[in-house]
Amino acid sequence: MSSQPEPDGKLLEVEHLKLHFPIRDGIIFDRQVASVHAVDDVTFDLIEGETLGLVGESGCGKTTLSRALMRLLEPTDGTVRFRGKDVTHAGHKQLEPVRRDMQMVFQDPYASLNPRKRISQIIGLPLRLHGAPRDSIENRVRELLEKVGLHPEHLNRYPHEFSGGQRQRIGVARALALEPRLIVLDEPVSALDVSVQAQIINLLDDLQDEFKLTYLFVAHDLSVVRHVSDRIAVMYLGKLMEVSPAEELYTKPIHPYTGALLAAIPIPDPRENRRRERIVVGGEPPNPINPPSGCVFHPRCPRATDICRTVEPPLARYPSGHLAACHHPMNVTEDEIRAAERDETSPHGCGDELPKDSLETVSLPGSAGAS
Amino acid sequence: MPEPLLSVRDLEVSFATDEGVVQAVDGVSFDIGQGEILAVVGESGSGKSVSAMTLMGLTRSPNARFSGSAMYKGEDLISASDERLQDVRGAEIAMIFQDPMSSLNPVQKIGAQIVEQIQAHEALPDAQARERVVELLERVGIPRARERIDSYPFEFSGGMRQRVMIALALSCDPNVLIADEPTTALDVTIQAQILQRIRSLRDETGAAVILVTHDLGVVADIADRVAVMYAGRIVEQGSLDDIFYDPQHPYTWGLLGSITRVDKPRPARLPAIAGLPPSLADRPEGCHFRPRCPHEFAKCTEVPPLEARVEGGQHLDRCWLTVEQKRSDREVLPGEIGLRSKEGAPA
Numbered sequence A: 001m002s003s004q005p006e007p008d009g010k011l012l013e014v015e016h017l018k019l020h021f022p023i024r025d026g027i028i029f030d031r032q033v034a035s036v037h038a039v040d041d042v043t044f045d046l047i048e049g050e051t052l053g054l055v056g057e058s059g060c061g062k063t064t065l066s067r068a069l070m071r072l073l074e075p076t077d078g079t080v081r082f083r084g085k086d087v088t089h090a091g092h093k094q095l096e097p098v099r100r101d102m103q104m105v106f107q108d109p110y111a112s113l114n115p116r117k118r119i120s121q122i123i124g125l126p127l128r129l130h131g132a133p134r135d136s137i138e139n140r141v142r143e144l145l146e147k148v149g150l151h152p153e154h155l156n157r158y159p160h161e162f163s164g165g166q167r168q169r170i171g172v173a174r175a176l177a178l179e180p181r182l183i184v185l186d187e188p189v190s191a192l193d194v195s196v197q198a199q200i201i202n203l204l205d206d207l208q209d210e211f212k213l214t215y216l217f218v219a220h221d222l223s224v225v226r227h228v229s230d231r232i233a234v235m236y237l238g239k240l241m242e243v244s245p246a247e248e249l250y251t252k253p254i255h256p257y258t259g260a261l262l263a264a265i266p267i268p269d270p271r272e273n274r275r276r277e278r279i280v281v282g283g284e285p286p287n288p289i290n291p292p293s294g295c296v297f298h299p300r301c302p303r304a305t306d307i308c309r310t311v312e313p314p315l316a317r318y319p320s321g322h323l324a325a326c327h328h329p330m331n332v333t334e335d336e337i338r339a340a341e342r343d344e345t346s347p348h349g350c351g352d353e354l355p356k357d358s359l360e361t362v363s364l365p366g367s368a369g370a371s
Numbered sequence B: 001m002p003e004p005l006l007s008v009r010d011l012e013v014s015f016a017t018d019e020g021v022v023q024a025v026d027g028v029s030f031d032i033g034q035g036e037i038l039a040v041v042g043e044s045g046s047g048k049s050v051s052a053m054t055l056m057g058l059t060r061s062p063n064a065r066f067s068g069s070a071m072y073k074g075e076d077l078i079s080a081s082d083e084r085l086q087d088v089r090g091a092e093i094a095m096i097f098q099d100p101m102s103s104l105n106p107v108q109k110i111g112a113q114i115v116e117q118i119q120a121h122e123a124l125p126d127a128q129a130r131e132r133v134v135e136l137l138e139r140v141g142i143p144r145a146r147e148r149i150d151s152y153p154f155e156f157s158g159g160m161r162q163r164v165m166i167a168l169a170l171s172c173d174p175n176v177l178i179a180d181e182p183t184t185a186l187d188v189t190i191q192a193q194i195l196q197r198i199r200s201l202r203d204e205t206g207a208a209v210i211l212v213t214h215d216l217g218v219v220a221d222i223a224d225r226v227a228v229m230y231a232g233r234i235v236e237q238g239s240l241d242d243i244f245y246d247p248q249h250p251y252t253w254g255l256l257g258s259i260t261r262v263d264k265p266r267p268a269r270l271p272a273i274a275g276l277p278p279s280l281a282d283r284p285e286g287c288h289f290r291p292r293c294p295h296e297f298a299k300c301t302e303v304p305p306l307e308a309r310v311e312g313g314q315h316l317d318r319c320w321l322t323v324e325q326k327r328s329d330r331e332v333l334p335g336e337i338g339l340r341s342k343e344g345a346p347a
Ligand SMILES: Nc1ncnc2c1ncn2[C@@H]1O[C@H](COP(=O)(O)OP(=O)(O)OP(=O)(O)O)[C@@H](O)[C@H]1O
Pocket: A021, A022, A036, A037, A038, A056, A057, A058, A059, A060, A061, A062, A063, A064, A065, A107, A288, B154, B155, B156, B157, B158, B159, B160, B185, B186, B187
């Protein structure tokens, strides 16, 4: 292993991370006319052995954040530290010692597998690059394939000869090959039926127990995220809206965007689904080129007031350790509001004002425990 | 049932590989009528995408073999010429592909790709076609599309690419929409909007929709009928309520038993069907689910036909157990249906 974890157990520290993509003028190629604020001042830590779930609207910056942490993209601003070592702008050479400890499962399995290589070569490549002996590679590849539910007969096939879910599992097997410390999983089970999905998640659980692996788990399936995560971060338009102990996010969502997400989960039971009235957030989805002022969710938020349009809310830390960036939080008591503190992970440039009012507690149809 | 719009019979697809012949689709038959939404669910690798792509003529490679028929408006799609299928594709039958990156050109701007597609079926001047593209993209939730249409696919998020595919498929008001995992990269709120668009396509134009999905919440939300696939075969087919509340095939029990729900207590370990699906190059004799089935008996080495065993005639399955046995053998936990694990099999 390259270096020891920090004494406080922080494997990864992310501070005020920004990643903006330039938008260039189509005609005069070099002129930058605007930028996409894909990740806009995000701060969090990953503690060794934990799973942080990351959820949020399609296009809100989850993949970009993941790629920036893996240093597949160079951050525009902010810092990324892996085991205490600043890797924000590290070059290829400096990254080499940490590479094997950080692996990623990519969201688009088809695009991430070399179409001209057989599966045995694809999964064996990281092992070969790190100098594993030839015969041990073959055994290891077979073992990995079996772990993700594929057959030895698949070894010599090319990526296009697999189903979507089989390709996804090849991506998982490849990430596991080197026994990394941190795995960033970007939608690792979205193409799997619920039974195979359960097998893969149980496998990830076992590996975590055995080797104290750390996961960042990005997914849209909120029941899967609930199952795997210790904490869950909710992202919207490049920013963190809420960071919560996993179970509490479902029983006590504080940010209205989280409330809207939970209310839109379809229930896999036709009768209950028909009975339920679903509220879907209205309004135009946000534009990351020119984000709204104040709270980025305000144009679509049913609770928005003047302050929401002008002042960006800080991340307030409530007594249970639950963070939320909202001027008008849901599901918190007067006492909890009085006890709330401005969290040091709040973005630069947000206001200092903590929420004052607790509007009525909103109970969410279909969400666990909320009654 | 009224005259089906698309009628698939005994579809078989196999691929020659180094390791032998892979039988990806093994006798798939189903009908779909106007205005109907048929959900296709099942094991990863069970032949859902290959079946769908074969209807569109997209698995015609030198190592592939087909048989069977797919009658659409009196014409067989399986034996139709490539030229004919090219006309049908996109104009009458549209498909949303499971892997957006495999069907978008990575080096062409997104707007230009959709313009091209629209102009292939309709003589529209460029400026108007571009306007149409902006409108289509905004309708699938891509804001300020005018500022984004000159992006390349890699500059879009996974879910945005998926929505580009959806916009493309909906651009010509198809009679049949084949949507292969159309919402896997979408958050639940955008997913709800997309499902609403699919529903309104059906309501307004009477389109038939074949929706391949792993998300049983989506199925519960939108499907009229459900087909369950396992190892190349449809093992059960019935109305939405038949499948969820009176499932007949042990694989379906296992699938339903593996669902996790946010409104139920979190289990320490997720339930899964023990064992692996069979090798498609060396399939078990008889029922393909036999090696994993806790209820298997002597008869199961013969292939069970897909037929109505339950009263009513519309609910079909491929399992030799009697209906009474099925109803008493499936494990009914409080409010749930599951499969007992097979003795000795790894959990
Ligand atoms: N290489 C790039 N160049 C320009 N813009 C980009 C690039 N990559 C991503 N973006 C933009 O950044 C924003 C965030 O994209 P990202 O892929 O991180 O979203 P996401 O949260 O992963 O979404 P999804 O859930 O749909 O996968 C989007 O608006 C996207 O268009």
